[in-house]
Amino acid sequence: MQAKQEPKITKKEFEKLSAEIRELVGNKLKSHKDGDAELSLE
């Protein structure tokens, strides 16, 4: 299988994508504490 070419990302693209990601997350992680994910499995 041929390896897929991964285009380099520019600083501007990084900032744009990061902002979009944070907008999608919203304020849902404000009450986050380390280990929450695993505790949700118990």
Place this chain on the structure above:
Amino acid sequence: MQIVDTVVLLAFLDDNDPRFEKANAHVQTISFRQDILVPSATMLELDLELKTHGVDDTARAGIHERLARLIPSSRVLPLTSEVLGRAAELSKTAKWRGSYFDTMIAATGLEYKADAAITTDRKFANLGLKITF
């Protein structure tokens, strides 16, 4: 080589987190430095954190679509049987609550000969990895 712990990605997502600036810089380096790698277990724990905190399926899909550009698959280390076996071994000493993902992330680092884990979680030192942030 260094591996990225979930706390880095979580701090990257929250610009109010006191670790945000450094976490943001670490994530930015992932796409152009070949010696900074992300365990699959880190990605999985991140997704479960998002799901646990009520980020809906559509939003999670959009987040991962964008994260794939920031963290290309060539920078993600697989979760193999060797990693899971090593994680199970580490679990014998990792008795703290919530150590399941820690052991998988540390085991990935150990299996792939990482020098250190990028994390603020000092417990990684108990699992055989130096820590840096």
